[in-house]
Amino acid sequence: MKLKKPVISVAPMVDKTDRYFRNFVRMINKDVLLYTEMVTAQAIIHGDLERILGFDEAEHPIALQIAATTPEDAYKAVKTAENYAYDEINLNVGCPSDRVSGNMMGACLMAYPELVLDILKAIKEATGKAVTIKHRIGIDGKGILPDNAEKTLFDKYEDMLNFINIIEKAGADRYTVHARIAVLAGLDPKQNREVPPLRYDEVYRLKAEKPYMQIEINGGIKTKEDITEHLKYVDGVMIGREFYDNPMLLAEVNSFYNNGEENISRYQVLEKMIPYLEKMEMNNERTHLFLRHTLGLFHNVKGSKYWKNSISSQNLKNNKGSLIIREILKNSKECEI
Ligand SMILES: Cc1cc2nc3c(=O)[nH]c(=O)nc-3n(C[C@H](O)[C@H](O)[C@H](O)COP(=O)(O)O)c2cc1C
Known part of the structure; x- marks a missing residue:
């Protein structure tokens, strides 16, 4: 299914973006890109597939978000998910949860760009669909990355650029950047969405320096005016909490698609x-x-x-x-x- 431009998406959110919420979104807006909740590769490999991966025709366009530790797991999981008609496969490299990073998944992978490159390549091998990644602008991995790690703080623009320079060899179709770092130890997931400051400029700079890449910005975006402003600099905008807490914003967003649904009541x-x-x-x-x-x-x-x-x-x-x-x-x- 062809994705309409600009890409405006409803962020993946565990316990929120399940099939019921996604169907609710579709009652207000048919064009935004939807994401599943994050699903681990292991859950797909061993799980009850219909429960984990099943979705309704009305939910298109929809991306499956996976978290994986190894290329082998990612390959197996994505091959298994090929039986479901997702429009896109997204790799989570942004989740700060201890449980996820303790298992070498999510945001801590930003410290291992070569591994992320291999995981993305494995996903590309397993599917012909669009393959995308969601990551942070950086991480503070102190207390989670091994004590003997060469470096645990990756919070400079140059750190993100180095990460992107390596993983871009996999040719991902879109990079969604949550514009704040994740502090892997000391802040819980909720604090990690609020405490580290938003640094939109670094996402804009990434797009300016790599104009051939599709870059989507995420974090703290709340209004139609905010979206219009961000779209001056990047290709897409992802919104999580505001769409969930104020779903009629999805009606306003119809105006970006000229689909006549802007005034849905x-x-x-x-x-x-x-x-x-x-x-x-x-x-x-x-x-x-x-x-x-x-x-x-x-x-x-x-x-x-x-x-x-x-x-x-x-x-x-x-x-x-x-x-x-x-x-x-x-x-x-x-x-x-
Ligand atoms: C309850 C909740 C669950 C989340 N689960 C996920 C997830 O499964 N995968 C993911 O990449 N991000 C997850 N996030 C982060 C969001 O996708 C998004 O990056 C973050 O909320 C910042 O965007 P916002 O300010 O528009 O909400 C979650 C956020 C919330 C609030």
Whole structure:
């Protein structure tokens, strides 16, 4: 499937960007690039594939994000995932979690560019799809990288450039750069998305020095105006938390694609939910699994409390989600829809 330009994507987020949330996004925006949650290569090699990799036709364009420690694992996992029609395979070199870096995955791999090069090459060998990478501008690996490592601090622009100079031999189709370093020991994953300062200029500089590369910027981006500003310097913009907390931003983003959906209303989104929820109910799936991702639908407008309360798991216990939405549509004066 051809990706529309500019690339604007919904960041991979564990426990958030599951198939339910991704279907919710599609009720508001059909063109942004979606990502799965990060899946380890080992989980794919040994796991329940349909549960881990299954997705709906409506979710295209969609990238599968994997984390891998060795080229062999990456190759096996991506070969296995070939049975699923993902549009793109993305390698995670940005996750700071101890559990992930302790296993030599995620952001700590920035200290081992030759290994990342081999992993990317293995992925390219396993698939003809687009292969992309998500990484940080740098890492502080003190306390996680071996004590006898030549160097543990990679926080200068030149460190990122050195990393890119080596891995670019694999010819990745896009580089998504989270514009802050990851501190592998001492900061938890949440702090690692907030404490190290954002350094957008270094991502812009990378694009200026390597104009032939597709560069996407990520980190702290919140508005349509922010997106417009970043697109002056780079090819794409990835947003995580703001899309999740304020999903109607996805409606505004339709304007970048001229697809006529910019003014989609909350009322229309609620209408689209009904058949989806009815299908879940028919399959005996708990509608809470979907509705829990929609809490932000009335972000900063009248009715937010009413909405959250209506779809709280307590209210869903005795009622089907689809019936609750029908009820809300009837009583629409409670919320700004
Ligand atoms: C709850 C949560 C889970 C995340 N899980 C992943 C993940 O699985 N893979 C990944 O590359 N980044 C993950 N991230 C990081 C985001 O993809 C993104 O890089 C980060 O949130 C910064 O972007 P933002 O400021 O737009 O949210 C996660 C972030 C959050 C908030």
